[in-house]
Amino acid sequence: xxxxxxxxxxxxxxxxxxxxxxxxxxxxxxxxxxxxxxxxxxxxxxxxxxxxxxxxxxxxxxxxxxxxxxxxxxxxxxxxxxxxxxxxxxxxxxxxxxxxxxxxxxxxxxxxxxxxxxxx
Amino acid sequence: xxxxxxxxxxxxxxxxxxxxxxxxxxxxxxxxxxxxxxxxxxxxxxxxxxxxxxxxxxxxxxxxxxxxxxxxxxxxxxxxxxxxxxxxxxxxxxxxxxxxxxxxxxxxxxxxxxxxxxxxxxxxxxxxxxxxxxxxxxxxxxxxxxxxxxxxxxxxxxxxxxxxxxxxxxxxxxxxxxxxxxxxxxxxxxxxxxxxxxxxxxxxxxxxxxxxxxxxxxxxxxxxxxxxxxxxxxxxxxxxxxxxxxxxxxxxxxxxxxxxxxxxxxxxxxxxxxxxxxxxxxxxxxxxxxxxxxxxxxxxxxxxxxxxxxxxxxxxxxxxxxxxxxxxxxxxxxxxxx
Numbered sequence: 380x381x382x383x384x385x386x387x388x389x390x391x392x393x394x395x396x397x398x399x400x401x402x403x404x405x406x407x408x409x410x411x412x413x414x415x416x417x418x419x420x421x422x423x424x425x426x427x428x429x430x431x432x433x434x435x436x437x438x439x440x441x442x443x444x445x446x447x448x449x450x451x452x453x454x455x456x457x458x459x460x461x462x463x464x465x466x467x468x469x470x471x472x473x474x475x476x477x478x479x480x481x482x483x484x485x486x487x488x489x490x491x492x493x494x495x496x497x498x499x
Numbered sequence: 500x501x502x503x504x505x506x507x508x509x510x511x512x513x514x515x516x517x518x519x520x521x522x523x524x525x526x527x528x529x530x531x532x533x534x535x536x537x538x539x540x541x542x543x544x545x546x547x548x549x550x551x552x553x554x555x556x557x558x559x560x561x562x563x564x565x566x567x568x569x570x571x572x573x574x575x576x577x578x579x580x581x582x583x584x585x586x587x588x589x590x591x592x593x594x595x596x597x598x599x600x601x602x603x604x605x606x607x608x609x610x611x612x613x614x615x616x617x618x619x620x621x622x623x624x625x626x627x628x629x630x631x632x633x634x635x636x637x638x639x640x641x642x643x644x645x646x647x648x649x650x651x652x653x654x655x656x657x658x659x660x661x662x663x664x665x666x667x668x669x670x671x672x673x674x675x676x677x678x679x680x681x682x683x684x685x686x687x688x689x690x691x692x693x694x695x696x697x698x699x700x701x702x703x704x705x706x707x708x709x710x711x712x713x714x715x716x717x718x719x720x721x722x723x724x725x726x727x728x729x730x731x732x733x734x735x736x737x738x739x740x741x742x743x744x745x746x747x748x749x750x751x752x753x754x755x756x757x758x759x760x761x762x763x764x765x766x767x768x769x770x771x772x773x774x775x776x777x778x779x780x781x782x783x784x785x786x787x788x789x790x791x792x793x794x795x796x797x798x799x800x801x802x803x804x805x806x807x808x809x810x811x812x813x814x815x816x817x818x819x820x821x822x823x824x825x826x827x828x829x830x831x832x833x834x835x836x837x
Binding site for chain 1: 649700712715719721722724744746747749750752753754784
């Protein structure tokens with residue numbers, strides 16, 4: 380029966396409850412992701428970001444918070460031009476991060492947690 | 500020979516006193532507590548190079564041996580009277596004549612219980628950075644439940660940059676203290692997740708930025724931009740915090756086992772009383788007011804009264820030593836003019 384009431388999901392990030400498989404995978408193959416200081420240089424120069432809502436600074440942060448629901452649709456906007464890594468003051472290889480996210484999504488690291496297939 | 504009284508026997512006071520004695524003055528240090536070295540006695544090691552605080556304390560104690568400086572411990576300046584160009588200074592039933600006075604009265608750590616929402620002295624396992632230095636000294640970093648903490652949060656800007664505590668200024672050394680402690684904790688507790696919650700990270704001095712990067716790169720310290728609004732205790736005896744992850748624009752919550760509050764540096768309440776006795780001006784913040792920000796740091800509003808160290812503003816040990824040396828120089832210049 381429908382009474383016209385519903386509850387809203389919390390917008391809050393619950394740090395205790397998220398799947399760390401993707402971020403652990405990214406950090407294992409691209410540890411430079413650790414040193415991001417969120418300056419936004421990557422996003423300012425981003426070719427895709429100038430044409431669409433794509434925000435690579437935000438994407439890497441959301442992966443660090445385990446928020447990956449919209450990741451698949453987002454990451455495809457990247458054109459892999461690599462300007463983000465040229466401009467990064469901390470030397471984060473963001474293009475490789477994007478490639479790794481694509482690979483992880485293709486091998487369903489998020490859904491299946493099959494680390495073996497990623498390591499191969 | 501000129502007489503100089505230095506009020507306060509911390510790092511600034513002793514360094515100034517030694518330099519002034521070296522240039523041929525008769526120097527007396529009046530120290531409130533029962534030992535020299537001030538707050539540094541409670542510290543384990545120093546940023547950015549993890550030098551043991553004891554090395555700096557040894558330096559000042561050894562230096563003091565070279566000079567005939569009168570040290571009056573457990574003594575407080577009770578009264579001051581003008582005496583020609585100088586002063587008579589009374590402590591207990593002793594009177595000292597001084598041609599110049601150096602105030603080196605130091606700072607107070609912000610009383611973190613004033614930020615009640617952060618749970619200091621309400622919940623177990625909420626500490627200040629000073630408590631953690633004591634824990635480093637004792638080598639015991641377990642929680643009150645006798646376990647290694649799985650997660651630690653370091654909360655920046657507690658009692659600094661906060662008009663709710665009437666502290667508008669930045670205490671400036673807490674940021675790097677937090678990064679230093681995060682790295683030390685990561686070394687002690689390699690399995691522990693460590694977070695710094697910051698508003699801005701002010702890595703102002705040489706090697707600080709490198710330390711910050713190293714914290715991220717080599718110790719996996721995570722920096723989350725957001726001010727912690729609330730600490731509470733969870734039903735499973737852990738601590739729970741609320742913040743905004745401002746870079747994603749979303750509220751965030753997290754369970755933790757230990758919280759370290761980076762309490763700011765405040766003007767010492769005793770300094771205000773001392774300033775009144777010597778009739779020198781203080782700033783709104785309570786720190787002693789220098790004659791000129793650029794050209795007269797440590798020269799106070801009354802001729803012949805000088806200041807050194809953290810009674811002027813928050814500063815690191817390195818800056819305190821530099822500042823003490825510059826104040827000694829200013830005092831000597833003044834004495835030459837008499």
